[in-house]
Amino acid sequence: MLKNLVxxxxxxxxxxxxxxxxxGSKVITRCHLENLEILGCPSLRLFPTDxxxxxxxxxxxxxxNSIPEKLLQNNKSLEFIRIGNCKILKTLPRFLSTFEHLTEMHVNQCSSLEYFPDSGLPIHNLKTMLIANCDNLKSLPNRMHDLTSLQYLTVFGCSRIETFPEEGFPPNLLSLSIWGCKRVKLRxxxxxxHKLTSLKDLSVGDFDRDMVSFPEDSSIPPNLVHLRVQSLPELKFLSEGLLDLVSLEALDVWNCPKLRYLPKNGLPITLGVLRIRNCPLLEKECRGEKGAYWPIISLLPHVRINYADIL
Known part of the structure; x- marks a missing residue:
């Protein structure tokens, strides 16, 4: 019996x-499909029985190029969906919200996608969501705060998003990655x-081209284990707010050409891994015994600068 088809x-x-x-009894067939991949079929318009x-x-x-609206109307078993490179797709089918068992959803390289359906997303079991390289997307889905099962959220390369949901992000996130949303006006x-008390992994960058100091006071939850900051061209300071991260184990700082200063009072005592990449001013202060920050970073178990381990 056929279960997988590409x-x-x-x-x-x-x-x-x-x-x-x-x-049910509609068709007598040897197909019992559980996995279906349709790749590079731009003329496809019809699915059997819609x-x-x-x-x-x-x-x-x-x-x-198109996804028939009726296609996603009655399915009750779908657990994973990936939609990508559908260049004329302007919105996703509104029946997405009815997928009771959906746990993972990826939307990638849909250059005409402008918005998600007003009906929102599946709220019961969705755990992982990725939205990437959707150049015309103007906002994230409605009622994201209701996605209480969502644990992993990645949004990158969506250059027209200007704001995030007023009610905030899903409350039980473990991992959040947002970068390449260059038009976000919200500070x-x-x-x-700071309300995401379960958040352990945060990756942010390429969103505020004028930010000079990071993090701003009380702007990130104290229980973070891993923090990545990248592509902030005006960033000069890693602020004292880092010391509030009492569980931080790993810190990555990438592509911040003007970054020069670490917190005056050092780094979190829990920090075990520091990775710096393409931050030439900070790198200079961290190298060798003559570097201003050598007394601080020499206490860390592992330090990597531009792919080379120095500790």
Whole structure:
């Protein structure tokens, strides 16, 4: 019985065979699809009976120009969906919110995507969401705060997003990565990240081209274990706020050409790993016994500068 199917590079394919769908007694078939990947089929317009196979758990649609609205109406088994490089797709199907068992969702390289459906996203079991390289996307989904199961959220390369949800990010996030959202006008301190008491991993960058000091007072939760700061061209100071991170174990600082200063009172005592990349002014102060910060970083178990371990 067929459970896995990959359709790749069929540029003229317009419809899939009816026998792919076996929902109840509608069709007698040897297909019981659980995994379906449709890649590089830009002419595809029709799915059999306008619905997905009832047992389908994994769906990937890549480089297909349209996704029929009815396609996502009645599926109750889907756990993973990836939609990518669908260049004329302006919004996602509104029935996404009905996927009760969906745990992971990726949306990537949909250059015409402007918004998510008003109906929102599945709120019951969604744990991982990635939104990447959607150049025209103007905002994140509505009611993100209701996604209480969401643990991993990545948003990058969405250059037209100007703000984030007023009610804040999902409250139980463990990992949050946001970078390349260059038009965000909301000051970092207003992101309300300090409310994310479960957050352990935070990666931010390329969003505030005027930021001089990071972090701003009480702007990030104190229980972080890993912090990455990158691509802030005017950043000069890592502030005393770092010392509030009482559980921090690893710190990455990348691509901050004007960064020169560490906190006056040193680094968190829990810090075990410091990685610095493409921050020439800070690198100079950290190298060798003559570096101003050598007495601080020499106490750390592991220090890496530009791919070379110095401790």
């Amino acid at each position: 359709i790749l590079g069929c540029a003229s394919l317009q419809s899939l065979p009816r026998g792919l769908v076996h929902n 619905e997905l196979p009832a047992a389908l758990k994994y769906l990937e649609i890549w480089d297909c 970092f301190a207003m992101w309300r990240l």
